[in-house]
Amino acid sequence: MAMTQTISPARSAPAAEAAVPALDLDNVTCTFRTPGAKASYTAVKEATLRIADGEFVSVVGPTGCGKSTLLNVSAGLLQPSSGTVRVYGEELVGMNRKAGYMFQAESLMPWRSALDNVVVGLEYQGVPRAEAEARGQDWLKRVGLGAHGHRYPHQMSGGMRKRAALAQTLIMNPRIILMDEPFSALDIQTRQLMENELLDIWSADRKSVLFITHDLEEAIALSDRVVVLSAGPGTHPIGEFVIDLPRPRDVSEIRLTPQFVQLHDQIWHTMKEEVLKGYVQSQNK
């Protein structure tokens, strides 16, 4: 089987021929101390994860294992208890300015229309209003919301809000894109449209993507590499799989190829046990 148990930290050798990774989580541990609770909870333990420049990596793992936590660390929103985060070789202090982050939870400002939400990042950069609006309108069209720019979040469906959030993140043209289950609220057809759109955007200028999902099929269809996390507590990667399916891909067609099915079986075999463990753990908590 083409899998490596616990990614061996091939450190020390100064990054032989490979370029510096876009994102490098090295031995990251995150311990939460909840006020009131007796014990602290170690969500992520000694996790090492590397995203090469231009690579599309998906992370799958049982619910509550610490996927969002890893993304928060990558975005610079959460300081790990120990371990280091490097962004293009530089140790991360404060916010990760090279990354865009699409959150799992609702993140649009309810008092701004879709268009005003999409351009808010440009506004922070001081881009003139007219230019920002033109670019915002363009992005709204790309995510299929061209006619809905005036709507407030409460006037949009869950899927529309997700698409607006996607435009809000991508308009900033980040070199690293962090995405936390971005498409799980979409119906299967819209979802495949958005996945293809994401692949288009990604392949156009090869951004580095760290993509989190529950859906193993989605992970395989999109990625260069799929990383499987163990169940919590003390989550860490337990396996990684190189997805050598040819590109460009069409996410709806590729699911039918025998190669895809074989990869799916292989990864699922590793995941199954952890998913069960995660389920039991979440019940005992």
Next chain:
Amino acid sequence: MSKVRTSSGGIAGMPSAVLQIPILAVLIGSWYGLTETNVLPKFFFGEPFKVFGVIWAWFLSGEIFPHLGVTLLETVLAFLFGSGLGLAVGLWLALSPTASRLADPYIKAANAMPRVVLAPIFAVWFGLGVWSKVALGVTLVFFIVFFNVYQGIREVSPVLLANARVLGANAAQLLRTVYLPSATSWVFSSLHTSVGMAFVGAVVGEYLGSSRGVGYLILQAEGVFDINTVFAGMLVLTAFALVLDQVVAIVEKRLLVWRPTHGETEKM
């Protein structure tokens, strides 16, 4: 509260008006009946037709308008200063845990104090003009807005904040685009109460010592036991408060378009 949503046809609104107007008629009718037959002494309870006569004369001669104007001015100023101050202090204390910990007992004490007892002090400090009433109104409005803003800021969604920071907001931009809009939405949600309080402050202030305003008219009439004028003043104030409330409702509707309201479908 008669917050019945009248649909575009107006038919759904009809039954409540049809029922409400007779109630008013019955109330005024029994007032008239009871005082006319001297079951209730006219000296203490007034006579409805004389009361309406006073109101009529006030509006016909235009005598009432300067007084209404003063009361309105006091209300508006008290509301503006009170909310501005409440917003600023609420933001400051919510964003600075140390300041909030230090100020906490004082805020609680100040809020627990019956503010009306301050009126004589304000009269001494600011004179009998507009400003002593404004000051009283401010002390009433401030706390409503302050507590709303404080709570609102504390409950700003952490995801919204994180998202704004990821998109590159600095501290000032975070304040302007996340904290302030969510704080003002809390100010608006307390708009009816705080405008009402500003009005109470103005009228009570006038009543306790003034030279103009509708409260002053009531005070004057009371001094000479002219009960009909007292009632007339009360009715004018009530009508005025209702108008004010309507204006607030319109402003609120315009400013909070982004707020979800239940059942926004259009009737065919």
